[in-house]
Amino acid sequence: MPLPFEKPIEDLEAKIEEMRSYASEQGIELAEEIGLLQQRLERLKRDTFDNLTRWQRVQVARASGRPTAMDYLQGAFEGFTELHGDRTLGDDPAMVTGLARLGERSVIVIGQQKGRDTKENIHRNFGMSHPSGYRKAMRMFDLADKFGLPVVTLIDTPGAYPGTAAEEQGQAWVIAESIRRMSRLSVPAVCVVVGEGGSGGALAIGVANRVLILENAIYSVISPESCAAILWRDAAEAEKAAEALKLTAYDLLELGVVDRVVDEPIGGAHKSREETVRRVREALLEEMATLSGMGAEALREQRRRRFRDLGRFRDAA
Amino acid sequence: MALERWFRRNRPTRKEDDNAPAGLWLKCEACSAQIYRKDLVANAYVCTECGHHYRMPVEARIELLSDPGTFEPWSGAIQAEDPLGFVDTLPYPERIEKNQQKHGRPDAIITGGSLLDGEPIGLIVMDFLFLGGSMGSVVGEEIARAAERAALEDRALVAVTASGGARMQEGALSLMQMAKTTVALESLSRKRLPYLSVLTDPTTGGVTASFATLGDVIYAEPGALVSFAGPRVIQQTIKQELPEGFQRSEFLLEKGMLDDVVPRKALKERLAVTLRLLRAGRRQLGPVEEVERAAAV
Numbered sequence: 001m002p003l004p005f006e007k008p009i010e011d012l013e014a015k016i017e018e019m020r021s022y023a024s025e026q027g028i029e030l031a032e033e034i035g036l037l038q039q040r041l042e043r044l045k046r047d048t049f050d051n052l053t054r055w056q057r058v059q060v061a062r063a064s065g066r067p068t069a070m071d072y073l074q075g076a077f078e079g080f081t082e083l084h085g086d087r088t089l090g091d092d093p094a095m096v097t098g099l100a101r102l103g104e105r106s107v108i109v110i111g112q113q114k115g116r117d118t119k120e121n122i123h124r125n126f127g128m129s130h131p132s133g134y135r136k137a138m139r140m141f142d143l144a145d146k147f148g149l150p151v152v153t154l155i156d157t158p159g160a161y162p163g164t165a166a167e168e169q170g171q172a173w174v175i176a177e178s179i180r181r182m183s184r185l186s187v188p189a190v191c192v193v194v195g196e197g198g199s200g201g202a203l204a205i206g207v208a209n210r211v212l213i214l215e216n217a218i219y220s221v222i223s224p225e226s227c228a229a230i231l232w233r234d235a236a237e238a239e240k241a242a243e244a245l246k247l248t249a250y251d252l253l254e255l256g257v258v259d260r261v262v263d264e265p266i267g268g269a270h271k272s273r274e275e276t277v278r279r280v281r282e283a284l285l286e287e288m289a290t291l292s293g294m295g296a297e298a299l300r301e302q303r304r305r306r307f308r309d310l311g312r313f314r315d316a317a
Numbered sequence: 318m319a320l321e322r323w324f325r326r327n328r329p330t331r332k333e334d335d336n337a338p339a340g341l342w343l344k345c346e347a348c349s350a351q352i353y354r355k356d357l358v359a360n361a362y363v364c365t366e367c368g369h370h371y372r373m374p375v376e377a378r379i380e381l382l383s384d385p386g387t388f389e390p391w392s393g394a395i396q397a398e399d400p401l402g403f404v405d406t407l408p409y410p411e412r413i414e415k416n417q418q419k420h421g422r423p424d425a426i427i428t429g430g431s432l433l434d435g436e437p438i439g440l441i442v443m444d445f446l447f448l449g450g451s452m453g454s455v456v457g458e459e460i461a462r463a464a465e466r467a468a469l470e471d472r473a474l475v476a477v478t479a480s481g482g483a484r485m486q487e488g489a490l491s492l493m494q495m496a497k498t499t500v501a502l503e504s505l506s507r508k509r510l511p512y513l514s515v516l517t518d519p520t521t522g523g524v525t526a527s528f529a530t531l532g533d534v535i536y537a538e539p540g541a542l543v544s545f546a547g548p549r550v551i552q553q554t555i556k557q558e559l560p561e562g563f564q565r566s567e568f569l570l571e572k573g574m575l576d577d578v579v580p581r582k583a584l585k586e587r588l589a590v591t592l593r594l595l596r597a598g599r600r601q602l603g604p605v606e607e608v609e610r611a612a613a614v
Contacts, residue, residue, distance in 0.1 A: 160526075160545065160546075161554075162545070162546030162550045162551050162554050163546075163551060163554055163555055164551060164555060164559070164560075164563070166545070166546075167544060167545060167546065167551065167563075167564060168572050169572075170530075170572070170573075170574050171526070171545040171546070172525035172526040172529075172530055172543075172544070172545035173526075173530045173574060175526040175527075175545070176495075176499065176525075176526050176527050176528070176529075176530045176531050177530075177531070179495060179496055179499045179526075179527060180499050180502075180531060183496065183499060183500050183503075184503075199483070199492060199523070200483075200492070200495060200522070200523050200526040200527075200545070203492055203493075203495055203496060204526075206496075207496050207499075219489055219492075220488065220489055220492070221483045221484075221485060221487075221488055221489055221491045221492040221523070222483075222485055226550075227485050230485070231405035231406065231485065232405060232406070244401065244403050244404065244405065245401070245485070245488045245489075246401045246488050246489075247488065247489065251488075252489055255400060255488070255489060255490055257489045257490065257492075257493060303500075304500045304503065307493060307496040307497050307499075307500050308461060308497055308500050308501060309497075310454075310490060310493040310494075310496070310497055311453075311454030311455075311457055311458055311490055311493065311494060311497065312398045312400040312454050312487075312490060313395045313396060313397060313398055313454045313455045313458055314395065314396060314398050315394065315395060315396075316393060316394055316395055316396040316423045317396070
């Protein structure tokens, strides 16, 4: 299903495809015409994706077909070895963790996993972790510290799961603890917001030395729908809320919430999965190389300072 | 919806900012007894008949926990900006200004230094009536500064929380205050100074999921709603009625999330006892252990 604003692009693509098959069936030469249409298509894609509204970017961030954490774990790293379980409550499929190689380095990887189809989405609880998922992530922080392995986290969640069991098991407590434990890591930590950065459930694995975000990913204190329901008393005002929340990659770069935006191929990550995964890998290699010279105390201090200084206020009148 | 209460305009101004009905006499919302308002106030906003805990004005809370005349304010030097140019039904700066005028403080928090039964502490008290006690950049910064100053002055830290969570009007910057407050608490840990949190009604969202639940010891007042997701959100998710007492402090104590539920009138003494027992640890350590422990933190 194309996103609403992708319809003209899909129509043009279909037309080009039609001309191609017509040309080959009839054995006639249409290369020039097809070439012109192809140029038009590229222009249309660029125009569309360079001018997406914030609400449209929310839709791209959530688009089906967008690479999931698992796509990065398998495509941007070598030898991903999944490690399961929090040793207390169970194993949360919405949080995928393990060991992998990134170029020359062994690393710990932690990713929030949405499903690639409905069946997987249900299994993964749509990427919404229970406390068990955060406990598993904290286990990984301990492993990272013990063996001196850098940490890479991939954020893609609508939020921590708001259910009865999650509350009973201390959802707020584990998120707070995860924030603290990640801030204390003695190894380099790089985070990439690859899809949806949904509030505290995202930040729990977002306290990194460097925070990257894909061009069409979002990161917000609340979903546009919930914000609209509270402030406008109408979830249908989500479009307004998305504009007001300034939740896109470049908004967040301006606010200092993220350090770097990783461009997506024209047309969005969901249309060019492999290329997107490759770009994330390149960015991670660069970031790790930069951080590798820092000692444990310098890493902790840089991370602490980075988050300590976030916020905007002025002197009281 | 509880959040609407603080948006309600034209509320008759009165000295007591609590959630008890106005008037000379009132009917207790829990036991329906007729109580004299003066008695309620004199009883720390606890129903004289059934012990129901009403929300308490910030000033009264400070008075409850500080030895007379010892509280010295630290907060108040900063106020909110409008980093997003946020407008919902009202521009954010106007919303702030109205709340400032109504409540007489720059934002939803007061911090300061005081003595609690002789123990030097930094005290943080959140004001739920000011924009739902929501945490934006100012609240986050005040908490961070209070934690750092307490550490510098060798004081313990006590935080009394009441909040609807992170402040939407400052977007992701509000979210980041969860990390900011958390890292600021490290300055206390390094000096092995106790941090006690007292969760009061209501404490939810990003405040619960950050500094509020990172106390070395966590107490809550009776009947306080303490949650990550609010009951309405959960109800929408699971599409069924929530059990009686769900997310209330007694329930959370049973689930192992709190150290104890402490009635308001016993709170000061309990905090003092806890602080003294914890702080004794540092004196008991020999100089060698002291160095080793400090290196490990």
